[in-house]
Amino acid sequence: MTATAARPESTVSAWRSPLTSYYLLASATGILVLVGLAVVLSSSSIASIRTSEGNAYAGFLTQLIALVVGMAALIVGSRLPITFWRRIAPLVLYASMGLLVLVFFAGEAVGGNQAWIRIAGFSLQPSEIAKLGLALYLGVVLSRFRDRLTNPKHILMPGGLMAAIVLALVLLGRDMGTAMVLVVVVAVAFWVAGVPARFFGIAAAVGGAGIVALIFSAQSRVDRIHQWATGSCTDTAECWQQTHGTWALASGGLWGLGPGMSREKWGWLPASDNDYIFAIIGEEFGLLGTLLILAAFAMILIAVTRIVTRSTDRFVQIAGGAIGAWIVVQAVINIAVVLEFLPVTGVPLPLVSSGGSSLIMSLAAMGALLAFARNEPGAPEALAARPSVVRRSLAVLSRGRRG
Template sequence: MVSAQPDAVAADPARRRSALGHWNSAVTSYYVLAGSSALLLVIGLVMVLSSSSVESLQKGNSAYAVFLDQTKFALIGLPLMLLASRLPVRVLRKLAWPALAAGVVFQMMVFVPGLGCGAGGNQNWVCLPGFSGQPSEALKLALALWLGAVLARKLPLLHRWQHALVPVIPIGGIIPIGTVLLGQDLGTAMVLLLLLFGAMWIAAVPRRYLVTLIVGGVAAVIPLVTLGHNRVGRIRSWLSGSCDVQNECYQTLHGGWGLASGGWGGLGLGESREKWSYLPAAHNDFIFAIIGEELGLIGTLLVLALFALLAFAMVRVIRRHPDPMARITTGAILCWIVGQAMINIAVVIGLLPVIGVPLPLVSAGGSALIMTMAAIGVVLAFARSEPGAAEALAARPSVVRRSLAVLGRARG
């Protein structure tokens, strides 16, 4: 009898549809995207507090200083995400060209004396009294919108190289990525290349043109790597089996120790040893190592599962949305956020040399968090306009009504 029940469910189409009903719902993309993003944000805030508290105290600040800054950035990003999630596709299409122009101008400001600043050899920040921002983060979202608008308009002509590569490569590739490379930020440039490739892939640009893009990107990156002494040192230390553990391999080694010491369940929240000034950038680029140390393999797998759900929701939007701009822009944002997450995690576990990109929604950093939340808001807007999604969302009772109904049942 026990083995016959699943067979009966599998044989009955109606019961099978009922069992899978919530996954086939028109609002699945919307809720999975919102839920996984919210959980990653919460995990990020908790881990930023845990990983930054010791160094904050050592600098004479409050243990909550970095956490409060990150919370402030999250509170700035939240209304932007909500606003973006309510914008119609036609409005986002109209914003594409102005957004890219503003993004490039903002990025060029890093080269203005007195405005531009940097760290670690990168000139990729705009610094003013009481304000500092990373323009390349805004440029990612602007480029995703622009690629969606341009490639969607050119869909019938993309089999011809003139339309497949122009203006995408000169305006969407060389100009924005070139300005980032001028600031020596190779990690962000790699993410922008992923974003560009993702948009062109979803737009079904012929593979021979995509191969051309890949070859051109590699050809441009190789001299930038070989001419930079710091980058060559990172790659050599990554490939070497016996590099100097006090210099080139120090950060990677301590990141690996953090992950390894966590075991299955971790040392416990707040119990990291590496955050005691052993692991550089513990609350930024290497926060995944602190997650593994404090929450163990279970915590790291949870983060990976949430990024997988994020990717699932975006792929679902790509497959279901009727507007090509929505599909192409979502593909670009997918390659940006999930691709950057995979690069960050690969660096921490030693599969890539140290590059210097944060873990989206989790690592400390205001510009990255705000613009990632805004990008998720754009995809939420697309998810709301999937076939049947708007009607399903409108038919659901408001949060207040649902809360009152629950309270009424509890009193009864």
């Protein structure tokens, strides 16, 4: 009875630990990155053979380079103080805005979206930088004016104005999927900051009218939404991607076909290493693999909720909530598209899909969240009390020798 009673108590104490958020974020990041790397290697190999003079590893090597850069950003960023993230916020936002403007003069159009810049042989997507920059910037300005956010002037200046400019620049590049994610980032930042609910009603009405206007400004968007809403396909090409994505998930069953054994990656499923990588995960690793991905994003959601509710720093609460909304909501949109719950929008699965800009900035964002988690009440003391890796290793070796 005593041993049985001790287990729930130890579980509760572990949950209440100030380091729970930190370990949840670190574990979820590790799961998503490792699964993503394995599936990118599998799903990108066929396309790489066709486009890179027979080199099956070309796409994977690009992803590997991005992973190294992103992990460096995560490791360094997680160890930096909160003051660093406050100071760098305006610089990141202004740099991303400058690059978004540069897209219109020297950018590349992919899939109808003008959103990429070619630098030294690599494609850079400035809107990915804007996600992190806007989340951090709103954390700075909204925490500064937190006692005056019942006044429309202080809501719009400067946070609302900068958010509107970034959204306008992204929409000018016709990237509606990224714009949707940015709207969620802004909404969550203002919500956590304590903006009254009536302002969200006004913003929803204005935003809804704008979304309708944007949808009807492009016939391709109207066609996609009509096909999704009605389930009708007058042309096989209209629903080719959704159909093959569903087939990939269905053929995986419970256990999957096995690593590298996808059939749909052989030219049947477009964007199999990017927007539709979740379908390949289901095909190769089955239902259990997809549930693992969902569990990892749930861990991030729980950790971010803990950071927002436990932290005493308003900047950390607002910026952490906005970053968490970006990662989790973008994942929900991506997965919902693959499952045909939403029309095709073209957003990658964070930390999993191929794409250097997305992976690097997602890992940098996780570094910021880890830094915030390391500064939860009681976390610095708990981290200082932990024995170092070297000491733990020496202790294990000494026990082995005595045994």
